[in-house]
Amino acid sequence: MESVTQKDAVRIWASDLQTWMSSVFQKIGVPPADAEIVTHVLVDADLTGRSTHGVSRLPLYVDRLESKLICATPRLRFESTGQPSMLRLDGGNGLGPLVAWRANEKAIELARDYGSSIIAVHHSNHCGAMSAYCSEAARQGMIVIALTNSPPGIPPWGGREAFFGTNPIAFGFPRGGDSPPLVIDMATSVVARGNIIQALRLGRPIPLGWAIDKHGNPTTDAQAALEGALLPMAGAKGYALALAVEVLTGILSGAGIGPEVKNPYTDHSGPSNVGHFFMVFNPGNLLPLSEFGARMNFMEAAIRDVPPAEGAHVAVPGDRSEALRVQYLSEGVPIDKALLTQLNELGLRYGVPGLR
Amino acid sequence: MESVTQKDAVRIWASDLQTWMSSVFQKIGVPPADAEIVTHVLVDADLTGRSTHGVSRLPLYVDRLESKLICATPRLRFESTGQPSMLRLDGGNGLGPLVAWRANEKAIELARDYGSSIIAVHHSNHCGAMSAYCSEAARQGMIVIALTNSPPGIPPWGGREAFFGTNPIAFGFPRGGDSPPLVIDMATSVVARGNIIQALRLGRPIPLGWAIDKHGNPTTDAQAALEGALLPMAGAKGYALALAVEVLTGILSGAGIGPEVKNPYTDHSGPSNVGHFFMVFNPGNLLPLSEFGARMNFMEAAIRDVPPAEGAHVAVPGDRSEALRVQYLSEGVPIDKALLTQLNELGLRYGVPGLR
Numbered sequence: 118m119e120s121v122t123q124k125d126a127v128r129i130w131a132s133d134l135q136t137w138m139s140s141v142f143q144k145i146g147v148p149p150a151d152a153e154i155v156t157h158v159l160v161d162a163d164l165t166g167r168s169t170h171g172v173s174r175l176p177l178y179v180d181r182l183e184s185k186l187i188c189a190t191p192r193l194r195f196e197s198t199g200q201p202s203m204l205r206l207d208g209g210n211g212l213g214p215l216v217a218w219r220a221n222e223k224a225i226e227l228a229r230d231y232g233s234s235i236i237a238v239h240h241s242n243h244c245g246a247m248s249a250y251c252s253e254a255a256r257q258g259m260i261v262i263a264l265t266n267s268p269p270g271i272p273p274w275g276g277r278e279a280f281f282g283t284n285p286i287a288f289g290f291p292r293g294g295d296s297p298p299l300v301i302d303m304a305t306s307v308v309a310r311g312n313i314i315q316a317l318r319l320g321r322p323i324p325l326g327w328a329i330d331k332h333g334n335p336t337t338d339a340q341a342a343l344e345g346a347l348l349p350m351a352g353a354k355g356y357a358l359a360l361a362v363e364v365l366t367g368i369l370s371g372a373g374i375g376p377e378v379k380n381p382y383t384d385h386s387g388p389s390n391v392g393h394f395f396m397v398f399n400p401g402n403l404l405p406l407s408e409f410g411a412r413m414n415f416m417e418a419a420i421r422d423v424p425p426a427e428g429a430h431v432a433v434p435g436d437r438s439e440a441l442r443v444q445y446l447s448e449g450v451p452i453d454k455a456l457l458t459q460l461n462e463l464g465l466r467y468g469v470p471g472l473r
Numbered sequence: 474m475e476s477v478t479q480k481d482a483v484r485i486w487a488s489d490l491q492t493w494m495s496s497v498f499q500k501i502g503v504p505p506a507d508a509e510i511v512t513h514v515l516v517d518a519d520l521t522g523r524s525t526h527g528v529s530r531l532p533l534y535v536d537r538l539e540s541k542l543i544c545a546t547p548r549l550r551f552e553s554t555g556q557p558s559m560l561r562l563d564g565g566n567g568l569g570p571l572v573a574w575r576a577n578e579k580a581i582e583l584a585r586d587y588g589s590s591i592i593a594v595h596h597s598n599h600c601g602a603m604s605a606y607c608s609e610a611a612r613q614g615m616i617v618i619a620l621t622n623s624p625p626g627i628p629p630w631g632g633r634e635a636f637f638g639t640n641p642i643a644f645g646f647p648r649g650g651d652s653p654p655l656v657i658d659m660a661t662s663v664v665a666r667g668n669i670i671q672a673l674r675l676g677r678p679i680p681l682g683w684a685i686d687k688h689g690n691p692t693t694d695a696q697a698a699l700e701g702a703l704l705p706m707a708g709a710k711g712y713a714l715a716l717a718v719e720v721l722t723g724i725l726s727g728a729g730i731g732p733e734v735k736n737p738y739t740d741h742s743g744p745s746n747v748g749h750f751f752m753v754f755n756p757g758n759l760l761p762l763s764e765f766g767a768r769m770n771f772m773e774a775a776i777r778d779v780p781p782a783e784g785a786h787v788a789v790p791g792d793r794s795e796a797l798r799v800q801y802l803s804e805g806v807p808i809d810k811a812l813l814t815q816l817n818e819l820g821l822r823y824g825v826p827g828l829r
Contacts (some may be wrong), residue, residue: 198759200758203754205760231558232554233556233591237759273787274787274788275781275785275788276779276780276785277779299720333783350706350707351710353788356790364655364772365616368765370759398591399556402556403554403559403591403725412724416719423628423632424634429632431630434713
């Protein structure tokens with residue numbers, strides 16, 4: 118999830134991006150409160166350098182809404198289970214970021230009451246970067262594990278056709294004091310599919326080792342990679358993690374499993390039926406929150422004290438994202454020119470004035 | 474966690490290994506029931522090809538018991554929290570496999586009552602392969618995420634000194650019908666430290682890419698690797714996962730954090746203070762168990778239907794381990810000759826007749 122390079126980019130204020138994108142969603146029939154949530158999730162990705170999961174996905178979301186493959190006014194239904202701290206959520210084929218946000222919100226509420234909670238979501242859609250949900254839960258003092266499945270991206274170990282999605286694994290941990298949460302969000306493929314889509318849009322080659330073509334051969338061609346498969350991170354280990362994510366998101370919830378999850382870019386035969394999984398718990402039940410924060414700070418300080426390798430500096434996960442958030446809030450979010458043109462054309466169609 | 478090659482190996486019946494090893498533990502003062510549990514966990518590793526985490530660890534465990542750095546008769550104390558489904562366990566510095574087994578057992582029991590459970594363990598020790606606990610929970614119909622921290626093995630990203638352990642992540646999932654559980658168990662380093670220890674014992678070099686020496690340079694020398702650091706799997710992603718495991722195992726439980734966890738081989742200044750984390754839940758609360766099993770079987774069959782890459786075959790995680798279990802139960806567990814000599818010398822010291 119690399120950010121765009123600055124030279125091809127125009128700077129847009131995050132608040133302008135929020136207002137503009139929310140207006141577009143509302144023009145298509147998304148209720149204002151829902152549009153604000155979806156837009157917040159996408160802008161949060163842009164603000165933290167995950168530009169592959171930000172406003173660049175708007176054309177896709179609009180396309181699916183227009184063709185009624187995503188429902189603008191979904192009926193979200195929490196389905197009770199044998200236990201009050203565990204729920205299924207039928208997302209009613211709503212916009213993924215709306216459905217995932219509601220699930221995360223409910224999981225936080227249940228964890229406050231019962232210590233921990235699990236919500237398995239079905240009939241959702243692409244929900245942007247999981248980091249937005251993890252940040253939110255951790256800001257509310259919770260630890261969260263957030264997972265989603267996605268359309269086929271990586272082959273099973275030994276296979277040559279994509280089966281699992283890039284099935285990300287994400288964590289949110291509160292830090293001590295007023296520090297922003299520590300958020301970890303990674304695809305179980307070497308890179309997220311968004312990087313390939315972005316390379317294609319920018320007309321750039323991709324590095325060897327990211328993907329194979331449809332014949333199973335290594336490729337640097339973004340189009341060939343999208344027709345082929347992404348490679349799992351760490352070989353067989355990444356494949357095993359992607360499988361674990363699929364069980365927790367797809368199998369448990371009743372969502373699509375593997376190739377049953379429809380690719381929103383290429384498959385217009387019906388809803389994607391994406392599944393998510395949110396596991397939230399309150400660390401304050403295991404030790405006093407002040408002690409938890411102090412131990413987090415102790416670990417972080419000790420990590421930063423490790424001597425660096427030659428020419429390197431020691432990083433803590435999320436360092437770069439949080440630095441970008443500060444930078445982009447003060448300088449504007451970089452949007453590459455090709456995307457800006459595409460967005461402004463889209464805005465024009467809905468009578469929403471351009472971004473510049 | 475590679476198995477030993479067959480040519481240097483003698484075959485020992487798993488039942489003989491169990492009886493012999495349990496006797497040794499009992500001679501050192503471990504109560505019979507506890508000795509049986511610890512031995513079961515180690516033999517399970519040998520049976521599933523994880524020979525680096527099996528009987529090869531006995532000399533270490535015996536050494537720590539003899540020097541009173543592990544307590545043979547620990548007082549395990551479950552510490553209640555604000556919520557009945559969440560507990561801390563003070564392992565009383567007992568043998569890791571005993572402490573972890575009791576935590577897992579309790580987590581299963583709580584998940585039966587409350588749907589899901591979390592147990593954070595402190596003052597434990599090296600607990601063998603997490604796969605044994607995952608198999609057990611899944612055999613009882615539960616989904617489990619099992620984690621442990623371990624003494625410094627991998628550097629933070631950009632650093633040149635080890636900080637986090639090889640901090641494994643393990644999952645257990647029930648399959649449909651009478652099939653054995655689907656178990657995933659991976660170090661967040663490229664390989665588990667046990668592989669380096671085994672290479673050293675066998676006088677073999679290690680592949681490039683597994684480790685760096687103490688100056689931060691790549692090495693093929695097992696001794697230099699043990700003095701240096703292991704590389705995280707998938708680069709910065711593996712480091713981030715190791716950090717997440719450390720929060721859940723070390724920070725939450727009150728166990729050691731990073732370098733506070735003492736290396737049992739080299740640090741005799743006190744107990745290791747290892748931390749574990751068990752999160753168990755009943756999938757039957759989210760969907761009928763028969764439906765869960767059917768969906769697991771559907772996914773597995775669909776994976777095996779994916780066309781193989783040239784010269785490969787499509788694998789499901791755990792395939793090899795379960796095949797080895799069947800093979801080793803019928804042919805005996807391969808124990809390399811150097812280890813067998815070491816074990817028989819150890820048995821002699823305690824008046825336990827040799828393994829052959």
